[in-house]
Amino acid sequence: MKILVCISNVPDTTTKITFTNDNTEFNTAGVQYIVNPYDEIALSKAIELTEGGKGTVTVINVGEAGNDPTIRKALAIGADDAVRVNAAPRDAYFVSKQIAEYAKDKDFDIILTGRESIDYNGNQVAAMVGEFLDIPSISIIKKLDTDGTNATIEREIEGGKEVVTVTGKFIASCAEGVAEPKIPNMRGIMSARTKPLNVVEAVSIEEVTKVAKYETPAPRGTVKLIPAEQTEDLINLLHSEAKVI
Amino acid sequence: MSKSTKKDLYEAPDYYLLDELLTDEHKLIRATAREWVKKEVSPVIEDYAQKAEFPKHLIKGLADIGAFGPTIPVEYGGAGLDYIAYGILMQEIERGDSGIRSTASVQGSLVMYPIYAYGSEEQRKKYLPKLASGEMMGCFGLTEPDHGSNPGGMVTNIKDAGSHYILNGAKMWISNAPFADIAVVWGKDESGKIRGMVVERGMTGFSTPETHNKWSLRASATGELVFDNVEIPKENVFPEISGLKGPLGCLNQARYGIAWGALGAAMDCYDTALRYSKERIQFGKPIGGFQLQQKKLAEMVTEITKAQLLVWRLGVLKSEGRATAEQISMAKRNSVEVALDIARNARQMLGGMGITGEYSIMRHMMNLESVVTYEGTHDIHLLITGMDVTGLNAFK
Numbered sequence: 001m002k003i004l005v006c007i008s009n010v011p012d013t014t015t016k017i018t019f020t021n022d023n024t025e026f027n028t029a030g031v032q033y034i035v036n037p038y039d040e041i042a043l044s045k046a047i048e049l050t051e052g053g054k055g056t057v058t059v060i061n062v063g064e065a066g067n068d069p070t071i072r073k074a075l076a077i078g079a080d081d082a083v084r085v086n087a088a089p090r091d092a093y094f095v096s097k098q099i100a101e102y103a104k105d106k107d108f109d110i111i112l113t114g115r116e117s118i119d120y121n122g123n124q125v126a127a128m129v130g131e132f133l134d135i136p137s138i139s140i141i142k143k144l145d146t147d148g149t150n151a152t153i154e155r156e157i158e159g160g161k162e163v164v165t166v167t168g169k170f171i172a173s174c175a176e177g178v179a180e181p182k183i184p185n186m187r188g189i190m191s192a193r194t195k196p197l198n199v200v201e202a203v204s205i206e207e208v209t210k211v212a213k214y215e216t217p218a219p220r221g222t223v224k225l226i227p228a229e230q231t232e233d234l235i236n237l238l239h240s241e242a243k244v245i
Numbered sequence: 246m247s248k249s250t251k252k253d254l255y256e257a258p259d260y261y262l263l264d265e266l267l268t269d270e271h272k273l274i275r276a277t278a279r280e281w282v283k284k285e286v287s288p289v290i291e292d293y294a295q296k297a298e299f300p301k302h303l304i305k306g307l308a309d310i311g312a313f314g315p316t317i318p319v320e321y322g323g324a325g326l327d328y329i330a331y332g333i334l335m336q337e338i339e340r341g342d343s344g345i346r347s348t349a350s351v352q353g354s355l356v357m358y359p360i361y362a363y364g365s366e367e368q369r370k371k372y373l374p375k376l377a378s379g380e381m382m383g384c385f386g387l388t389e390p391d392h393g394s395n396p397g398g399m400v401t402n403i404k405d406a407g408s409h410y411i412l413n414g415a416k417m418w419i420s421n422a423p424f425a426d427i428a429v430v431w432g433k434d435e436s437g438k439i440r441g442m443v444v445e446r447g448m449t450g451f452s453t454p455e456t457h458n459k460w461s462l463r464a465s466a467t468g469e470l471v472f473d474n475v476e477i478p479k480e481n482v483f484p485e486i487s488g489l490k491g492p493l494g495c496l497n498q499a500r501y502g503i504a505w506g507a508l509g510a511a512m513d514c515y516d517t518a519l520r521y522s523k524e525r526i527q528f529g530k531p532i533g534g535f536q537l538q539q540k541k542l543a544e545m546v547t548e549i550t551k552a553q554l555l556v557w558r559l560g561v562l563k564s565e566g567r568a569t570a571e572q573i574s575m576a577k578r579n580s581v582e583v584a585l586d587i588a589r590n591a592r593q594m595l596g597g598m599g600i601t602g603e604y605s606i607m608r609h610m611m612n613l614e615s616v617v618t619y620e621g622t623h624d625i626h627l628l629i630t631g632m633d634v635t636g637l638n639a640f641k
Contacts (some may be wrong), residue, residue: 014254014256068269072270183280185311187309189273193270
């Protein structure tokens with residue numbers, strides 16, 4: 001079984017987000033980067049599925065050389081080799097196209113991504129890669145079982161659960177529950193030094209979107225405290241100010 | 246065991262951008278250890294400390310993150326890392342709890358190191374891989390009931406009985422003793438020379454009674470080692486070393502780890518106090534907005550930053566084989582003092598909450614009372630520096 005896992009290099013969850021260049025660029029100064037947590041779930045699942053010589057796991061990242069520590073971490077967690085498509089990731093279309101270009105003649109049985117990256121939260125790459133490669137794409141999955149040919153997948157849907165079966169190649173985006181994220185061990189960290197990290201050049205792709213502006217959320221308003229005995233005031237405010245009743 | 250539901254929000258202070266002095270691999274090792282501590286140690290450690298029980302299930306995780314003998318070469322099961330990596334590991338583990346770090350220090354610096362440095366090839370092959378994987382746990386017997394700061398006065402002894410030695414004596418304050426599979430023990434031979442040896446659990450006459458009622462390192466198992474005519478095979482004695490420099494060489498390794506480790510406890514206390522000071526409202530504003538609290542925080546981060554630079558430089562020297570025992574003493578003494586001061590001030594900033602198990606500070610503070618005492622007391626390290634700069638011996 002050959003599995004490809006797409007990983008994003010994202011700011012750590014505790015990062016204070018600011019912008020530069022007239023609010024059109026994310027300010028990367030002093031930011032710590034991590035493997036996108038949902039991608040770690042996907043990677044951990046891929047490792048589980050291939051453990052004991054049952055297959056290989058390749059990770060792919062679209063990004064510049066600064067992403068290499070993140071990719072090394074994925075190798076330390078247990079991926080067999082890695083590919084970095086050497087280009088700044090412009091948008092989901094760009095990233096998906098690069099991944100599809102790389103994967104199209106590599107014969108991967110399964111491609112896994114996280115449900116979304118925690119920076120831009122697009123949730124688009126898996127669907128687009130599926131489209132470009134003309135393979136089924138299943139989004140936001142909670143459980144995955146496969147014998148290498150036939151896979152059974154569970155998705156959470158409004159008010160219940162959907163069970164999907166798929167035969168042959170497919171791509172899926174993974175949410176919590178698919179696997180417990182693995183922490184690399186020292187043996188993994190040591191072997192990551194020598195595992196292959198291949199850098200391939202990006203293919204040229206037309207620009208389809210452009211960031212016009214970023215804004216941080218408006219600061220939270222102050223809290224109005226209403227004494228417990230003044231329920232009438234509360235109801236009036238909920239009606240006239242908050243307009244929820 | 247009940248698990249704490251409180252999320253461990255720890256963020257390490259790096260005021261002087263010292264991360265830039267680390268390699269990507271150092272940072273990966275640190276991130277891994279930190280993630281492991283947050284996931285496995287923080288949720289349970291308070292409960293184990295309250296119950297005065299060692300969380301034995303953490304041994305495998307400690308081995309996995311490379312905490313057991315990270316500087317030991319790969320062919321013996323170690324990770325072959327430099328001393329910065331070793332320091333980072335000890336710092337992250339002690340950030341969680343000094344008792345857990347003690348277990349790792351003992352295993353790596355006081356058991357694996359002497360077997361590697363002074364042992365025969367057979368001893369290395371027999372013990373090191375199993376110690377690195379945590380399959381076998383060790384302890385270190387130097388301190389005796391009547392010989393603490395003066396280990397040279399030890400009375401534990403071996404007598405040559407032809408095909409083997411006979412070991413008699415007792416060791417005290419031994420971390421890991423109650424569950425250790427082997428003990429690296431130091432005793433005098435008939436000519437009065439200190440020799441080191443490996444004593445295995447199960448040898449007749451060897452027992453390890455547990456020390457109870459500690460107010461410090463409560464999540465670490467401490468005990469005694471009692472030797473009553475224990476037959477030690479001659480191949481268990483270290484061939485390469487005799488004299489006090491054997492055990493002192495081990496202590497140098499461990500003290501180096503403590504210099505980094507105690508700073509981890511300090512950083513955790515500072516981080517907790519800083520976060521609390523921004524959330525705790527008194528007189529209508531966060532207490533972090535008051536000058537007296539800012540003084541405490543500013544002094545804490547200053548001392549942490551100075552100590553971070555000190556241990557980093559010591560790590561570079563140690564990796565190059567140039568760190569002296571005296572330099573290690575200074576760093577151990579400084580880090581523990583900084584940590585104790587910070588723990589006490591952080592505890593005050595949290596007011597009544599600071600004395601509860603809701604926060605890690607009081608546990609760190611009590612742990613540090615051991616850390617300031619073991620591996621050379623605070624006073625002894627001061628005398629080491631004093632002797633080094635004056636050339637005059639004030640020990641006796």
